[in-house]
Amino acid sequence: MKLPTFPTSLARLIARLPAWPPSAAFATACNRAAWPTLGELDWSAAHGKRFRVHVKDIGLSMYLSVTPDGLKAEKSGPVDVTFTATAEDFARLSLRLEDPDTLFFNRRLLIEGDTDLGLTLKNLLDAVDWDELARRMPLALGRIAQAARQRLLPATT
Amino acid sequence: MPLLELICPAGSLPALKAAVDHGADGVYLGLKDNTNARNFAGLNFDEKSLKEGIRYAQGKGRKVLMALNTYPQPATLPRWHKAVDTAAELGVNAIILADPGLMGYAVKTHPGLRLHLSVQGSATSYEAVNFYRERFGIQRAVLPRVLSLPQVENVVDNTDVEIELFGFGGLCVMVEGRCLLSSYACGDSPNTFGACSPGHAVRWEQTATGMETRLNGVLIDRYADHEKAGYPTLCKGRFEVQGETYYALEEPTSLNSLEMLPEMARMGIAAVKIEGRQRSPAYVAQVTRVWRAAIDSVKRAPEQFKALPAWMAELAKVSEGSMNTLGAYYRPWK
Ligand code: SF4
Numbered sequence: 001m002k003l004p005t006f007p008t009s010l011a012r013l014i015a016r017l018p019a020w021p022p023s024a025a026f027a028t029a030c031n032r033a034a035w036p037t038l039g040e041l042d043w044s045a046a047h048g049k050r051f052r053v054h055v056k057d058i059g060l061s062m063y064l065s066v067t068p069d070g071l072k073a074e075k076s077g078p079v080d081v082t083f084t085a086t087a088e089d090f091a092r093l094s095l096r097l098e099d100p101d102t103l104f105f106n107r108r109l110l111i112e113g114d115t116d117l118g119l120t121l122k123n124l125l126d127a128v129d130w131d132e133l134a135r136r137m138p139l140a141l142g143r144i145a146q147a148a149r150q151r152l153l154p155a156t157t
Numbered sequence: 158m159p160l161l162e163l164i165c166p167a168g169s170l171p172a173l174k175a176a177v178d179h180g181a182d183g184v185y186l187g188l189k190d191n192t193n194a195r196n197f198a199g200l201n202f203d204e205k206s207l208k209e210g211i212r213y214a215q216g217k218g219r220k221v222l223m224a225l226n227t228y229p230q231p232a233t234l235p236r237w238h239k240a241v242d243t244a245a246e247l248g249v250n251a252i253i254l255a256d257p258g259l260m261g262y263a264v265k266t267h268p269g270l271r272l273h274l275s276v277q278g279s280a281t282s283y284e285a286v287n288f289y290r291e292r293f294g295i296q297r298a299v300l301p302r303v304l305s306l307p308q309v310e311n312v313v314d315n316t317d318v319e320i321e322l323f324g325f326g327g328l329c330v331m332v333e334g335r336c337l338l339s340s341y342a343c344g345d346s347p348n349t350f351g352a353c354s355p356g357h358a359v360r361w362e363q364t365a366t367g368m369e370t371r372l373n374g375v376l377i378d379r380y381a382d383h384e385k386a387g388y389p390t391l392c393k394g395r396f397e398v399q400g401e402t403y404y405a406l407e408e409p410t411s412l413n414s415l416e417m418l419p420e421m422a423r424m425g426i427a428a429v430k431i432e433g434r435q436r437s438p439a440y441v442a443q444v445t446r447v448w449r450a451a452i453d454s455v456k457r458a459p460e461q462f463k464a465l466p467a468w469m470a471e472l473a474k475v476s477e478g479s480m481n482t483l484g485a486y487y488r489p490w491k
Contacts, residue, residue: 045198084363096171099440102475105386105409110363116198116356123199126437127169127206 023062023073026053031070037133039070045120050074051113054084066121081113081121095149096130158319161421161452162428164222165445166326168200168435173210175442180449183220185253186210187434192240193224194277195434196351204243211247220250224434226275227351228256238262245270253299254278255348260293274298276323277348279335281308283315290318297321299430302328302412306486310424319427324414325444326432327477328484329353330392330407338391338406342372359389370394385409387477411476412484415448416464418455440475447471 030038046066053062063074085093089108092098100122103109111118134145165181167173176184187193189201202210214221223244229237237259244252245267252270254260255277263270276299280286289295297319300309313320331338339353340346347353358373367379370389377394380386387393387409396405412432414421421429429452431444447468455462473481 042203096437096439099437099443099475101436101477102440105477107368107380107382107384107386110361110368112361112363115359115361119197119356120199123168123197127171127199129171130438 022060023064026062027064027071027073033137034128034133035070036136038128041124041127043068043124046117046124049080049114049117050078051117051121052079052082053090054082055087055090056084057086057088079113081111081115081118083118083121084110084112091148094125095145096126097149100126158425159427161418161426161456162220162321163445163448163452164220164321164428164430165441165448166431166434166436167210167441168195168197168433169438170202170206170210170213171438172434172436172441174213175438176445177214177217177219179442179445181219181445183222183250183428184210184214185222185224185430185434187224187226188240188243190236190240191227191349191351192229192237194226194275194348194351195224196227196355197435198356200435204247207243207247211249215248215250222251222253222273223249224253224275225259226253226255226277228277228348229259230349238266241266241270251296257289257293260289260295264293271296273321274318276301281312283312286312286316286318286320290316297427299323303330303485305488306417306420306424309426309486313424313426320425321428321430322414322421322426323412324429324431324448325472326411327388328407328410328412328482336392339372342375342391344373354389354391361389393477409477410482411472413469413472413476413481414483414486415451415468415472417483417486418451418464419459419462422455422459436475443471443475 043066050063050065053064061076063076063079065072065074085103085108089098089103093100093103100109137145162182163180164183164185165176167176167184167186173184173186187195187201189203190196195201211221225237225240241252241259241263250271251273252263253273253275254263255275260272263272272293272295274280274289274295279301280289280298281301281304286298289298295318299321300312302323309322336347336353343355343358345355354372360371362369367381368386369376370378372389372391377389377391392406393404393409395402398405431448433440451468
């Protein structure tokens with residue numbers, strides 16, 4: 001099943017927003033929901049590096065870095081690595097419904113810049129224990145994530 | 158002797174759990190360093206996750222095999238020895254080795270530890286396999302993906318060693334990492350560094366004419382927007398040869414030998430291995446599920462076995478270049 005595509009007017013509006021607020025909102029939400037679990041992995045190879053998450057269909061770019069205390073929003077500017085995909089593919093990746101290499105083969109995921117850093121982030125996200133993450137999430141958030149997962153799940157799974 | 162055990166890749170704890178939950182008989186994994194041939198940043202196991210992985214898999218009656226299949230260098234040999242010790246102490250079911258020196262160490266230090274000969278050992282004949290059996294007591298050998306099925310059968314018929322074959326996933330055309338291509342471009346040998354397209358050497362860039370892949374600055378491919386991409390390995394690049402640009406060595410494609418399962422069962426192949434420790438838990442779940450169903454089906458009724466189109470489609474979806482091949486298993490020449 002497909003997520004509804006973004007209305008163009010909304011996409012245009014988002015594209016015009018300064019980079020800071022979406023990055024900050026994302027970092028805050030992510031830290032609150034997931035950092036207790038994510039933080040157990042060794043992110044030290046990514047410390048001090050800047051990366052950009054480019055959601056191409058809605059023209060949104062988030063600038064982020066990883067610190068020992070969690071994700072941090074960064075100002076726009078040069079980055080070490082950029083991930084580019086659509087909103088739906090990012091959602092499928094983060095819900096672990098899609099394999100990043102498969103998306104890469106199909107040209108739906110692009111990693112530009114420092115490949116080692118890109119692979120580090122990708123592999124660390126793969127190493128996150130989803131059940132543990134869902135268990136530790138604030139209850140409502142966990143439910144939303146599960147519901148989203150069910151919706152995106154292919155019929156055969 | 159086991160028949161068609163399903164051995165699945167685990168690059169992380171969630172991948173290991175996905176393999177076990179979807180029906181793998183065993184998983185194979187490696188440590189977070191160059192002691193194994195999938196040395197990528199952020200991938201693989203440390204002692205804590207290894208312990209948890211062993212607990213999870215063995216708790217459900219599945220096996221954990223640890224790959225220690227690179228060739229140690231003199232200066233860093235203690236790292237390989239320590240990895241063998243760790244494997245023995247934590248109680249893995251077997252270690253997968255390529256280097257005879259390391260086999261010697263394992264036999265001497267941990268006589269009870271079960272040894273498998275890695276595909277990186279490149280043993281292509283029963284003489285070679287039996288040599289490893291006589292000298293080091295190996296119990297299983299993984300055959301390189303360069304043999305045809307009749308050649309495989311010749312090995313199986315002439316040895317007591319269990320034979321494991323690759324069933325699905327990435328291919329290496331140069332007798333398993335014995336390849337000068339990536340050494341030439343990157344300055345690292347695949348079987349000592351533990352990767353033939355090391356992350357630090359790979360650069361992808363979207364340009365006006367397509368996505369460019371570079372390995373240590375060398376342009377190895379440029380994909381137009383509609384084209385599927387492959388891994389950034391030199392052997393799967395497109396090169397200009399006498400005025401024509403094409404895949405001069407190998408196309409980006411995955412091995413898929415699923416339709417040969419009845420023949421493998423008849424020959425007595427002990428285990429089938431799925432490639433892909435660098436892949437995500439999502440891939441491991443998808444591929445394990447399909448192969449579990451197929452192996453169950455061939456064991457139930459080998460004569461009636463059919464490779465279901467749904468299985469093949471599911472496997473093609475996750476394949477490199479979205480293409481599958483029978484590789485060397487089926488070819489008229491020897
Ligand atoms: S570059 Fe290709 S042939 Fe060489 S080791 Fe890698 S996969 Fe094998």
